[in-house]
Amino acid sequence: MSADGGKTNIIRLFNVCKRYGAKMALDDITLDIDSGEFIIVSGPSGAGKSTLLKVLYLAERVSEGQILIDGMNLSRISSGKLPFLRRRFGMVFQDFKLIPNRTVFENVALVLKVAGEKPAYIRKKVMHVLRVTGMEKKANQLPPTLSGGEQQRVAVARAVVGEPSIILADEPTGSLDQSSAQQVLDLLLEYHKNGATVLIASHNLGLIESSVRGRNIALEDGKLKGISTMLY
Amino acid sequence: MTRFLKKAFADIRSNQFLNVITIMTIALSILLVSVFMLFFENASRVLESWNQGGRAMVYLKADFQPPMLEGVKEQLGALGGIREMRFIHKSQALERLKKEMGSKTEFFSSLKINPLPHAVEITMVSYSSFDQVQALAERIEALDTVASVEYGQGWLGRFLKLFNLFKMTGYAMCSLFLLIALFITANTVRLAFYNRRMEVEIMRLVGATEGFIKTPFYVEGLFQGFLGGLLGMGILLSGYLTLSSGITQNLGSYVYMDIRFLSWQATAVILFSSTFLGWFGCFLSLKQILK
Numbered sequence: 001m002s003a004d005g006g007k008t009n010i011i012r013l014f015n016v017c018k019r020y021g022a023k024m025a026l027d028d029i030t031l032d033i034d035s036g037e038f039i040i041v042s043g044p045s046g047a048g049k050s051t052l053l054k055v056l057y058l059a060e061r062v063s064e065g066q067i068l069i070d071g072m073n074l075s076r077i078s079s080g081k082l083p084f085l086r087r088r089f090g091m092v093f094q095d096f097k098l099i100p101n102r103t104v105f106e107n108v109a110l111v112l113k114v115a116g117e118k119p120a121y122i123r124k125k126v127m128h129v130l131r132v133t134g135m136e137k138k139a140n141q142l143p144p145t146l147s148g149g150e151q152q153r154v155a156v157a158r159a160v161v162g163e164p165s166i167i168l169a170d171e172p173t174g175s176l177d178q179s180s181a182q183q184v185l186d187l188l189l190e191y192h193k194n195g196a197t198v199l200i201a202s203h204n205l206g207l208i209e210s211s212v213r214g215r216n217i218a219l220e221d222g223k224l225k226g227i228s229t230m231l232y
Numbered sequence: 233m234t235r236f237l238k239k240a241f242a243d244i245r246s247n248q249f250l251n252v253i254t255i256m257t258i259a260l261s262i263l264l265v266s267v268f269m270l271f272f273e274n275a276s277r278v279l280e281s282w283n284q285g286g287r288a289m290v291y292l293k294a295d296f297q298p299p300m301l302e303g304v305k306e307q308l309g310a311l312g313g314i315r316e317m318r319f320i321h322k323s324q325a326l327e328r329l330k331k332e333m334g335s336k337t338e339f340f341s342s343l344k345i346n347p348l349p350h351a352v353e354i355t356m357v358s359y360s361s362f363d364q365v366q367a368l369a370e371r372i373e374a375l376d377t378v379a380s381v382e383y384g385q386g387w388l389g390r391f392l393k394l395f396n397l398f399k400m401t402g403y404a405m406c407s408l409f410l411l412i413a414l415f416i417t418a419n420t421v422r423l424a425f426y427n428r429r430m431e432v433e434i435m436r437l438v439g440a441t442e443g444f445i446k447t448p449f450y451v452e453g454l455f456q457g458f459l460g461g462l463l464g465m466g467i468l469l470s471g472y473l474t475l476s477s478g479i480t481q482n483l484g485s486y487v488y489m490d491i492r493f494l495s496w497q498a499t500a501v502i503l504f505s506s507t508f509l510g511w512f513g514c515f516l517s518l519k520q521i522l523k
Contacts, residue, residue: 057437080441087439099431101246114440158438 010035010197016065018051025051027222038192038214041201047219049201053168057089058082087115090159094171096151098143104154105139111162125161133157133187149180156187167191169200185211240451247424251456254420258460261413262506266468268402269498274491275395288383290352296377304377313368316355322348349379417456417513421449425521449514457510461503
């Protein structure tokens, strides 16, 4: 239970360190995140924001310390169980990471396909999510034919289609104009309202701070600089 | 499974050139292997037919008398490796010789004594090497009643040596070509993998298991191997049909040549091997890439 006693800690970090050679990308981070929280991980470039997200979805293993996701100790997760852990996350990246030669529909459907869902369910669910994200009419287009904002909306659709309990977004608005960035942020907020825990790594707080009620975790040189509450 | 098949065929379509090259390489390798198999199957059958009548003539010494036959038969039987024995009296041998000589038999009428020896015609059990035949003949020759043994040692020895040499060359060539096919299949998978590495990375990020990622590659490898095998066998069959009809038309009246296509068992083994080759190339490649 968290300090307020109402919610469980879905993510817990204990003295987490991540080293790349001599450089400390994360330095002794201890942190609890409640289920359903909206978290902004902020800081300048090289502060360790992306690394923090990477160690959460095990793109990188920590050098020291422990991470618990919903009670699971990540250091004890075998490579065979890693895919099942990843299915609990929805991920959004600054560079979208969409498969260029697959249609919008196929990109979003991939999440459900890897989870072994039936084709009829996949079709229904994907079309629903594309409708919510405003991409329904572009379901058969290839990602390179879309604008940056549209591609990011597809990425958000892919992140939420599996109804993950945690959404991790690494600079999701970084390469977008103001209007597209707001649309993407609104979508993430929409899913946050439905109960998902959202972690956004961003170096540009202006837009986010004005839209979100949540916590801001500030990093600098891999260290936890401070935690503040955003009260939109 | 349907999903994996669809995915594999879509991947093959998107990498047509690479896949065609791989299938052609496998087909050529399989063609070479099956040509050797066709030769060996036919040559073995010819050898087997000779072996069925794998007879030898045991010529007995001049002092042999027919009452001693039982003793000789016992001695021969004790050596093992002999299926049948038939005594040929020297008068019977002379009659046979006269019959074979046809009209040129005046010479025989001038003979005061029959110069031919008594003999025992033996049929050996099937032998797998010429050395075994030779060893048995040497054991027979060592018997005190035996003068000599005639078993076609000159030409049979030479033929078997040539056959074995050809067999060894065949093994070496087949191994080499299969290795080349394996190498090319593995490389095709590697290229296809690098071509799709972003897709694989994204699949991993969204929680795809290694099995989900690898299966389409394996299906692709199996498909390439099977198609390559089928194509190779198809080329062999058309070559066989063309050549065998040519041989029958041109040589049929001079030489009896019973050339048959590969047995269905051999065909099945070749197709299975080529399919396995495609899978194994894929396995080696993925093992190296994903380690």
